[in-house]
Amino acid sequence: MSDFYSSQELEQLAQRGIRILLPEQTAIRRDVDLQQLESGAVLHPGTRLQGQSTRILAGAEIGPGGYVVLEDSVVGPGAIVGAQGPVSLRQSWVGPQTILGMGVAEEAVFLGREHSGAPPTTGVGFRVRKGSLYEEGACSGQHTDTKMTLLMPWVTLGSNINFCDVLLAGGTGDPPGQFSEVGSGTIHFNFTIRGDKATASLLGNVCEGVFLRSERLFIGGNCSLLGPLLAEFGAFSAAGARLSGQLALGLNLGTAHLSGHKSYDPRCFPNLRWIVSTQLQFFGELVALFHWYDQVRVQMARDAFQESLYRQGQYIIQRNLEERIAQLQLLTELVAENQSHSERVLPETKLKDQRAWLQNWTQRKEQLQSYASTPKLAPEGLLRALLDAEGTYTRRIQQLSPASAETGQRWLESIAKTFCEGGLG
Numbered sequence: 340m341s342d343f344y345s346s347q348e349l350e351q352l353a354q355r356g357i358r359i360l361l362p363e364q365t366a367i368r369r370d371v372d373l374q375q376l377e378s379g380a381v382l383h384p385g386t387r388l389q390g391q392s393t394r395i396l397a398g399a400e401i402g403p404g405g406y407v408v409l410e411d412s413v414v415g416p417g418a419i420v421g422a423q424g425p426v427s428l429r430q431s432w433v434g435p436q437t438i439l440g441m442g443v444a445e446e447a448v449f450l451g452r453e454h455s456g457a458p459p460t461t462g463v464g465f466r467v468r469k470g471s472l473y474e475e476g477a478c479s480g481q482h483t484d485t486k487m488t489l490l491m492p493w494v495t496l497g498s499n500i501n502f503c504d505v506l507l508a509g510g511t512g513d514p515p516g517q518f519s520e521v522g523s524g525t526i527h528f529n530f531t532i533r534g535d536k537a538t539a540s541l542l543g544n545v546c547e548g549v550f551l552r553s554e555r556l557f558i559g560g561n562c563s564l565l566g567p568l569l570a571e572f573g574a575f576s577a578a579g580a581r582l583s584g585q586l587a588l589g590l591n592l593g594t595a596h597l598s599g600h601k602s603y604d605p606r607c608f609p610n611l612r613w614i615v616s617t618q619l620q621f622f623g624e625l626v627a628l629f630h631w632y633d634q635v636r637v638q639m640a641r642d643a644f645q646e647s648l649y650r651q652g653q654y655i656i657q658r659n660l661e662e663r664i665a666q667l668q669l670l671t672e673l674v675a676e677n678q679s680h681s682e683r684v685l686p687e688t689k690l691k692d693q694r695a696w697l698q699n700w701t702q703r704k705e706q707l708q709s710y711a712s713t714p715k716l717a718p719e720g721l722l723r724a725l726l727d728a729e730g731t732y733t734r735r736i737q738q739l740s741p742a743s744a745e746t747g748q749r750w751l752e753s754i755a756k757t758f759c760e761g762g763l764g
Contacts, residue, residue, distance in 0.1 A: 341369075342368055342369060343366050343367060343368055343369065344367045344368075344369060344373070346362040346363045349362040349365060349367065350362050352373065352376065355376075355378050356378030356379055357376050357377070357378060357379075357380050357381075357382070358380070358381045358382065359382045359386075360381070360382065360383055360384055361384040364384035364385060365382050365384065365385075365386050365387075366386070366387040366388070367386075367387075367388045367389075368388065368389040368390075370389060370390060370391050371388045371389060371390065371391070371393050372391065375393065375394040375395070376394075376395050377395065377396050377397040377399075378397055379397035379398045379399075380395045380396070380397060380398070380399050380400075380401070381399070381400045381401065381403075382395075382401050382402065383400070383401060383402035383403050383407075383421070384402070385402055385405065385406035385407065385425075386401045386402045386406070386407050386409075387406070387407070387408045387409070388409050389408075389409070389410050389411075390409070390410045390411030390412070391411065392411040392412070392413065392430075393409050393410070393411055393412055393413070394413045394414070395409075395413075395414045396413075396414065396415050396416045396418075396644060397416050398416045398417040398418075399414045399415065399416060399417065399418045399419070399420070399433075400418070400419045400420070401414065401420050401421065402420065402421040402426075403419065403421060403422060404421050404422050404423045404424050404425075404440075404441065405421050405423075405424040405425035405426070405441065406421070406425045407420050407421040407425065407426045407427070407428075408426075408427045408428070409428050410427075410428065410429045410430070411429065411430045412428040412429065412430060412431045412432070412433070413431075413432045413433065413647075413648075413651075414428075414433045414437075415432075415433055415434045415435045415436075415437065415451060415644060415648065416435050416436075416644075417435050417436045418433045418434070418435060418436060418437040418438070418439075418451070419437070419438045419439070420433060420437075420439050421439065421440075421441070422438050422439065422440050422441075422459065423440035423441045423462070423463050424440065424441030424463060425441060426439055426440075426441060426442060426443070426444075427442075427443045427444075428443075428444050428445075429443075429444070429445045429446070430445060430446045431444045431445065431446065431447045431448065431449075431467075432447075432448045432449070432647075432648055432651040432652075433449050433451070434448075434449050434450040434451025434452075434475075434648050435451040435452070436451050436452040436453070436454075436455070436457075437449045437451045437452060437460045438452065438459035438460050438461075439459075439460055439461050439465070440459060440461050440462045440463050440464075440465060440481075441462075441463045441464060441465070442461060442463070442464055442465030442466055442467070443465070443466055443467070444465070444466075444467035444468075444471075445467070445468055445469055446468075446469035446470065446471075446655075446658070447467040447468070447469070447470075447471040447472070447473075447655070448471075448472050448473070448648070448651045448652050448654075448655050449467075449473045449477075450472075450473065450474045450475050450477075450648065450649075450652060450732075451475060451648075452475070452476060453475050453476060453731040453732070453733060453734075454731075457476050457478075457513060458478050458495070459478060460473060460477075460478050460479075461478065461479050461483070462479065462480045462481040462482075462483075462498070463481045463482070464481050464482035464483075465479060465482075465483055465484075466483070466484040466485075467484075467485055468484070468485065468486035468487075468503075469486060469487070469658065470486060470487035470488070470655060470658045470659050470662060471485045471486060471487070471488050471489075471490075471655070472488075472489045472490065472652055472655040472656065473490050474489075474490060474491050474492045474494075474652075475492045475493070475731070475732055475733050476492050476493040476513050476518075476733070477490035477491065477492060477493065477494045477495070478494075478495055478496070479495070479496040479497075479500070480496060480497045480498035480499075480500075480523065481498040481499070482498055482499050482500075483496050483497075483498065483499070483500045483501075483502070484500070484501045484502070484503070485502045485503065485505075486503040486504070487503055487504050487539075487658070487659050487662050488502050488503060488504065488505045488506070488507075489505075489506045489507070489625075489628070489655070489656070489659065490507055491506075491507065491508040491509070491510075491519075491543075491545075491548050491549070492510070492518075492551060492732075492733050493510045493512065493513045493517070493518035493519070493733075494507050494508070494509070494510065494518060494519045494520070494521075495518055495519070495520045495521070496520075496521045497520070497521060497522050497523035497524070497525070497560065498523040498524075499523050499524050500521060500523065500524070500525050500526070501526045501527065502521065502525075502526075502527050503527060503529045504527065504529040504536060504538060504539040504540065504566060504662075505527050505529075505539065505540050505542060505564075505566075506539070506540075506541055506542065506543075506544075506545070506621065506624065506625070507519055507521070507542040507543060507556065508542070508543030508544060508545065508547075508548025508549075508553065508556075508572075509542070509543040509548060509553050509554060509555045509556045509572050509573075510551070510553070510555040510556075511551060511552055511553075511554075511555070511737075512551075516555075517555060518555055519542070519543065519555045519556040519557070520555070520556075520557050520558070521558045522557075522558055522559045522560030522561070522562065522578060523560045523561070524560050524561035524562075525558055525559075525560060525561065525562045525563075525564065526562075526563060526564065527540060527564040527566055527568075528563060528564065528565050528566060529566045532603075532605045533605050533606075533673055534669075534673075535666060535669045535670045535673055536666045536669075537567070537614050537618050537666045537667055537669070537670040538566030538567050538614075538666075539566060539567060539617070539618060539621045539663060539666075540564060540566040540567055540568035540569070540570075540617075540621075541567075541568075541569050541570070541617070541620060541621045541624060542556055542558075542568070542569075542570040542574075542586075543556055543570065543571075543572050544572075544624050545624040545625070545627045545628045545631070545751065545755070546624065546627055546748050546751040546752045546755055547572065547748055548572075549628070549631055549736070549747075549751070550736060550739065550744040550747065550748060551733055551736050551737055552737070552744065553572040553573075554572045554573035554588075555572075555573070556570055556572065556573070556574050556575070556586075557574075557575040557576070558575075558576050558582075559575075559576045559577050559578030559579065559580060560578045560579070561578055561579045562576055562578065562579065562580050562581075562582055562593070563580070563581045563582065563596070564582050564583075565581070565582065565583040567613070567614060567617035567618060567621070568582060568583060568584065568585070568586065568617075569584075569585045569586070569617055569620070570585070570586035571585075571586065571587055571588045572588070573588040573589070574586035574587060574588055574589070574591060575589065575590045575591065576590070576591045576592075576593060577590065577591070577592050577593065580592060580593025580594070581593050581594045581595065581596055581597075584613075604684065606677040606680045606681070607677070607680070607681050607684060607685055608673075608674050608677075608681065608689075608693060609685060609689050611674065611689070611692050611693055611696060612692050614670065615667075615696060618663060618666070618667055619758060619759050620755075620759050621663065622660065622663050622664075622707060622710075622758050622759075623754070623755035623756065623757070623758035623759040624755050625656060625659055625660050625663065625710075626660065626710045626754055626755060626757075626758050627751040627752070627754045627755040628656050629653060629656045629657065629660065629710060629711070630714060630717075630751075630754055631751060632649055632650075632652055632653035632656060633653060634716065634717040634722075635717055635721070635722065635725065635747075636649045636652070636653075636732075637649050637650065637653075638722060638725070638726065639725055639726065639732065639735065657711075660707075660710055663707075664704065664707050664708065667704070667707070668704065671696065671697065671700045674693055674696065674697060675697055678693060678697070681693060706758070707758065710758070714753070714754045714757070715750065715753055715754070717747070717750060718743075718746045718747060718750055720743060720746065721739070721743050721746055721747045721750070724738075724739055724740070724743050725739070
């Protein structure tokens with residue numbers, strides 16, 4: 340027997356309301372459960388489905404613009420995969436009304452578009468790698484690359500962007516001028532000369548950002564973001580800037596690109612305090628987001644599919660938490676390997692930081708690994724207000740009273756603070 344369903348077998352799907360435009364040019368492996376293809380789904384020529392987890396919901400359209408391969412991936416109602424060309428999805432979830440242009444995604448989650456007027460989720464040449472989460476209305480232009488990156492509602496990336504190890508929040512809606520945005524040509528530099536990536540950047544934050552009433556952030560085009568970077572809500576940057584450290588509310592001009600020569604010793608970690616503090620802050624915000632999904636988002640789900648979609652989003656956050664622990668582990672090993680050299684060249688204040696971190700790392704790591712433990716439960720009033728509200732996810736969040744939002748923010752901050760505190764004292 341062939342590894343694929345025959346054209347005759349596929350033609351029988353039409354009786355269940357599934358449109359396969361050319362069965363002879365459609366390949367579905369036998370490990371796909373045909374019952375997971377819902378009435379109203381449309382499969383264009385060149386579609387290939389494989390994997391036991393593959394599922395296509397009603398109204399989804401696969402491959403109108405080119406060949407599409409789905410492997411252990413789920414496509415939600417009304418979504419379009421391959422709107423502008425070939426697409427390959429592996430172990431990814433595509434939420435309602437999502438529009439994917441042309442590109443590849445692996446171990447990623449798109450929560451979808453909430454209305455038909457929203458921009459397409461991705462354009463031509465997208466590469467959405469493992470650990471990427473696009474929340475409602477988040478989108479990217481042409482030739483964008485994300486990995487271990489979380490975009491909160493409405494966040495927009497321009498074209499020709501490389502954005503890895505970033506969380507970006509902010510904004511109050513999807514009309515122009517209200518959402519956080521990154522200009523075309525911007526790169527987040529997340530890999531150091533030493534070979535570690537303890538460089539995750541926090542642009543905005545989770546504890547305020549989830550309530551969708553914080554000022555947006557705007558990063559101008561062709562900027563160089565040097566992780567780890569922290570940015571306040573309402574921070575803007577000029578185009579072509581070199582940005583590092585902290586971005587404050589208002590316009591940040593950054594610095595010109597450097598020239599000349601400067602002494603640099605890759606075996607030393609004179610800025611360990613800054614690295615550790617930013618990574619723990621990033622981690623704490625991720626933990627808050629993990630429990631927001633666990634205790635709030637999932638409770639808000641309107642149906643079984645949306646609940647499963649939110650759980651997949653939570654899994655992506657979990658992947659990011661594990662990545663941050665792994666990168667802190669690598670950083671710690673590099674510090675330990677070069678400690679004898681550092682003892683000869685660094686001032687005592689810097690050495691004190693390194694010794695403290697090395698001494699406390701085992702205990703700190705155990706604490707970080709406990710992120711899934713149930714913290715203080717979400718405020719009952721917050722949950723009740725959200726469950727009673729009508730409309731889309733973002734609309735229900737925005738209907739919260741200022742008092743409810745403030746209560747929720749304090750709850751999330753109490754979670755994040757648990758993991759942020761300590762550091763190097």
